[in-house]
Amino acid sequence: MRLSLHFSFLMLCLIGLFFPGSPVSADAPKLMLATVWNPGDDPTGWWLSEKYDGVRGYWDGTRMLSRGGEALALPVTFRTSLPPFPVDGELWAGRGRFAVTLATVRDRKPGPGWKEVRYLIFDAPGQAGPFEERIKVIEQWLAQQPPSSVRIATQTRCTGRPHLEQVLDTIEAQDGEGVMLRAAASPYQSGRSEHLRKYKRFDDTEAKVVGYNPCKGKYTGMVGSLKVELPDGTRFAVGSGLSDAERRDPPSIGSTITFKHHGWTRHGKPRFPVFWRIRGVAR
DSSP states (O other), X not given: OHHHHHHHHHHHHHHOOXXXXXXXXXXXXXXXXXXXXXXXXXXXXXXXXXXXXSEEEEEOSSOEEOTTSOEEOOOHHHHTTSOSSOEEEEEEOOTTOHHHHHHHHTOSSOOGGGGXXXXXXXXXXXXXXXXXXXXXXXXXXXXXXXXXXXXXXXXEEOOSHHHHHHHHHHHHHTTOOEEEEEOTTOXXXXXXXXXXXXXXXXXXXXXXXXXXXXXXXXXXXXXXXXXXXXXXXXXXXXOTTOOHHHHHSOOOTTOEEEEEESOXXXXXXXXXXXXXXXXXXXX
8 A cells, every 4th residue: 555655745746846737748857856855864954944935937038837748828027037047946925825836836827926936946957166156147147127026045055964954943933834955066857866854743645535524523514524535545633723713614525635743653544644735726
């Protein structure tokens, strides 16, 4: 069961869709993807940045593409603030505002929500040289431009394990998701790379809503938990994390949710699943 589960999620990761259920475009950029950081490793010398809970965006110099290769409609003012060379970054409206970001960037006609979105650049794939030199190219270009929503993601050189944990503590205290680590002097590699790692204190996984369990007591008439299903067919319930509003108006059957958990049981079910958010659906 675990082999089947891991294979299913590996396939989902390889697909890398912007919208669940959308086909992968032939224009899908060959992005550098993170592997999981081992807390036992020494992070000294690695570059640390926040793991932004937004939408990955690849600017190829003329258009913004989602991870799945879908061209995103940008406001004119946003588009003219971007460099004439490829950069990789995150479209982000702030911590805990993934739904706002997604609702804004998926619109075919740019709306007022773009005023809240920033584009945080963390690499320049088309530039030669190690990571530090690629970042310098971006810094030099931005220094010649007026202030805008396009910025560089803050990078901090790690001094050791206590520093890494301190950075993660600070991000989590502000409702952030986790930390990204980039190896010093590393190249930009498409696909999963050991030069790019992610570190957070919980796992997150997606599952499809297949039904509801009712509430009891004072919450009678509301949803007590969601019946969900993993890609391999494993079913379980997710109740923790649902707000009163979400219990009154729960995610629709057939929709995809993301939940947090702490690893897996030997039966292939998540430990302590907690509802996090509803994933977007293509219009």
